Amino acid sequence: MPIVSLLAAEYKLFEVMKKFILKRLGLSVITVFLVAVIVFFLTHILPGNVARQYLGRGATEEDLVEFRRVFGLDKSLLSQLFIWIKDLLQGDLGTSMQYRGPVSDLLLPAIGYSSKLAGVAFFLIVPISILGGVVAAMNRGKKVDRLITVGGLSAAVIPEFVWAIVLVLTFGVTFQIFPVTAFPEEGNRDVLNQIWYLILPSISLLLVLFGYIARIARAGVIEALESDYMRTAVLKGLTRRQAVTKHVLRNALLPTIAVIASQVPYLIGGLIAVEIVFNYPGFGTILKGAVDARDYSVLQSGVIISSLVIVGFQLIADILFAVLNPRIRQKVSE
């Protein structure tokens, strides 16, 4: 094939991928927009309710009017929605009803902390879960397999806060191996120490997410092991180990990418309970505080930010999946 047509093919692929990414991006924007609308109407479902809810039954009529004026609740619902979305697009998350300060001042540092926890958890969860799935698949039907699949999923249905408390009780209080909080004291916050403090909370997240990811990785590996192309590889004369590393893993682990992304909502949801048990000043703690105080501005922004993260991960996973999978790449180009 002449070089020119080779280049043309690559260029076409590039164009096709660009189109695909733009399309996915557009869909993601629609999703986030819908989230914003859903969240807005959920909090404003009873007209005039927000102020009454926030200020409580004892508030006077003047208090209510003043509160509505400050937070723009006296405008029509649609214009409130419009203003809110406009502000969001400009990066303005609004004013906290509870603290009367910018929501971003409250949320951004908390998100920073949560990202550290989520990051450590992520780096524990992904390799361990995939490894678990592969080991289970290679030992299909044996004890190890049952342990990983049944045990993993059983662990996954036990709420994070239960795990967190059990872990604190055993490793923190009884054996005193790990610290019982997630946040080292001041002056003791070098990176390694911070990670050390985040291990126990991460394990409680790991226990909840391991089961699902391992299950999907296992299913992928088993499907690939039973595939015709695996048979071809073995009949070509590859040893089982060669065939598995060269032909099975890549095909088997592709679907796992999508599943990992699909677990991000659960990871974020799990942060709330874990952060509270480990007394960690993250996103979840702030959100819980906002629920208790009925601070709707913080709640709304918090939900939007979490769905942005979730949609972002899904987008990355979709693109990664398409890039790594020639069949999808082809489908996209047709």
Place this chain on the structure above:
Amino acid sequence: MSDKKLSALAEKSNAERKQIRSERMQLVLRNKTFLVGASMLGFWVIMAIFGNLIAPRGAGDQDFEFVSVGPSLKYWFGTDANGQDVLSRVILGTRLIVVMSFTATALGTIAGTALGLAAGYFKGKFDMIVMRLIEAISAIPVLIIALLAIAALEGRSPTLTVIVIGFVFTPNIGRTVRAAVLGESELEYVAAARLRTERTPHILFREILPNVLPPIIVEFTVRLGYAIFAIATLSFLGAGVEYGSPNWGTQIAENWGSIYSNVWWATAFPALAIASLAVSVNLISDSLLEVFEI
């Protein structure tokens, strides 16, 4: 024929085919995982129904001579900081979570099935809109959307929580059902039904629905496990249930602070209760998954 097909054929040779249906039931009943899960769940269902007859003490009974005392013959699971019997509160807390999780899941399953059937069969614009909405709701963590809704609707009532959980489960089940229906509606028995002038409701409910029941049943049990998970967590976070009523999540929320002073029993037993209830449901869904070979 490939060896895989051959061995599949071996599994379903003529003589044995006849028994497959009844065997499937037997397979479920003979499955160890299922038996363990079912007996655990059975235990909790009995506790939920007859809890007030079984519990040695009332939910609010306090014994100020025994405050934060560990397990003993008198108080098997010990007492909490209010001098309340942990065992009785665990037993009496069963009914609320069992009833709530079952109704919430049933609600979500019915709504999701209807949505999924319609979206998968009609396709086109309707499907597109439904899918976008499903996608949007799935982009908010279940716990956060539940917290938000419960906070906004001024609710600590269990009914409200049940409705909210049912609502947030609808997209998940809808998605599963839709995928199954998409596959089924391509099959020629649907064309055959149209070729005898069947109307759409008949095709949806009498032709397609029976064929997508296995994934719906499995999805129901999976969601049930997650409903227990979510309701326990919500009540731990102080949302979704009324104060004061015996409830595992609330019980833990009230007592877990004392684990640092080694008063573990007031927290550990309700935690164990949540874990065993959730695991029992998971074992059942796991065994069904195995038998239905999904």
Place this chain on the structure above:
Amino acid sequence: MSAVPTLELRDLEVAYTVRGIDREVLRSVSLSIAPGEAYGLVGESGCGKSTAAFAAMRYLPRNGKITGGSILFEGKNVTDLSDDDVSALRRSAISMVYQNPATALNPTIRVGDQVAEVFQLSGVSKLDSFAMAQEALVKVQIADPAQVMRRYAHQLSGGMAQRVVIAMALASNPRLLVMDEPTTGLDATVEAEVLDLVRDLRRETGTAVLFISHNLGVIRHMCDRVGVLYAGALVEQGATAELFNNPSHPYTVGLLRCIPRGGLHKSTDRLDTIPGTPPALGLHFDGCVYAERCALADDKCRTQLPQMVTISESHVARCFRSDKAGSLPHLVEQVDFAPQSADKATHVGELLLEISHLSKVFTQDGNKVRVINDVSLTLGVGETLGLVGESGSGKTTIAKLLLGLVSPEEGGVVTLDGKGLAKTLNRRDVHDVGSMQIVFQNPDQALNRRHSVTRIVSRAVERLRSFNVKDSINRAHELLSGMRVDATLHSARPVQLSGGLKQRVAISRAFAGSPQIVVCDEPTSALDVSVQAAILNLLVDLQKQDGVSFIFISHDLGVVRYISDRIAVLYLGRVVEFGTSQRVFNGPFHPYTEALLSSVPNIDGSIRKRIPLTGVVPSPSNPPSGCVLNPRCPRKAGSGYEKLCETEEPNLTEVEPGHFMRCHIPVAKLKQLQN
């Protein structure tokens, strides 16, 4: 045979463990393949032929194991070889080619890398391996190997993928090549190409071949010697011509009689069937495995295990009564169908269905794809119209258009019995819907697996005839029993029935509304030949008794020729030839029909010169200009009409009375070229 055989199976026994019980799949199979020889194994599904192939490769499924006997490769016992040694053997001496080439290649690795891998395994450097891979692809006649090497499996057509798999198999210079149904699922013209290629390569390399197929015609053309497997036992073996001309086991005799071969037609010939069904896997036999279904069997056959009897020097059969096998009585199975409306049968041949200017455009990713283009056909009362064509020719879409499952483009008209039919099903009245019914290819998908057999048929009666529930059930039982679905099976679910029985249920359903036309979309292609024959007989009987008309879609030319009165040949959504069965099969042929007919391996061993179609079927989204066949047409070059063929699409014109063609080359010229 003086030389050491390349492969020898000695009393090989293989069992699958199902639910803790070992079930015998191969029963003491002995055979040997000499160096350079091609040995064919035939049999119906479940007879163990694939198991034999994989056992030869020492590759059995997880639940399979060798329970007795031995496998010898070049005189060396390889039955108990360690995994590493088996791998070494596969790397250097034995290779395999299988069915479904598309899935046999890894979807995420480039084709070139997969071929090169074989060379790398034998120690060739990475760089050299790619050059060698390219050479290997040239050897299997891939036109643009450098470009093919960069592709992924899903970007290859079925024939191309099979060439790649063959290239991989031959890369190690094997002494034995095992081919398991290598052309099953490929279109006839592609199959012919692949078979030609294998024959050429064999001549070149002298590799011994174990060739597995259910297709007796293919075996006849490809193999020097043949073994017939039944229920895991080798029942007959002999030199190919000898065995086909003088079959000496009743099973082989029955099998050959089932096949609608050259020239047989429903009006004069009835197909034989084999009674009963193959035994369940792993059943134990005291006597002959075939005794239960054999018309010649006596007590001895049922109680004593027959040994191989020598028929001639190169021909053995495992039968006590092999001398009588040739005179096996014919089995005639009659249906007992009570037609509901007797008036139909009276005017056979009168015009019943007229299809004119039917077109269909699908929108695929924004592109308009014309899958059916201006199809016009007619069908008479009590006649069968055969639709023939390769995959993508639009056969099934035409069926869906007729039934109203998809609606045709503006201008297309379907007239049934003088009445124009509404375009879509929803607009047709009950009578019109009941008048035209269908039997689908795959009964597993066409019968709702949650409903009972009775319900499947009675519900159709209820809707289409407006009977009450009780009468519907009675009529359903009548229909089912008439189609020889035993009353004990009426309450069963489809999954409990064999493939043939399922198809009988589907046929019963199609007859629920006393149809005038039943479309049969590949109704027998998922069935074994013996079952196929019974279904074809059933359809013929129904036509004789009820005067129903059929539209019969099939890729199997023998079957279509047997059952059809008229035949339409389709290519790329167009009717290229239409005429009586006689005309279409005896010529003069449309160039495409000619190529198609010449690619079928005949079971009688006659060699027809293959007229090859070059290139691949073009995509309907981008059809060639002029005649759509012109880039591949075997008769264009030198016809003197090249210019016209390339610029203008020919119309379907009547070239002889009742014989239509879509070709610029005059029929006289075609006739001359074809003689």
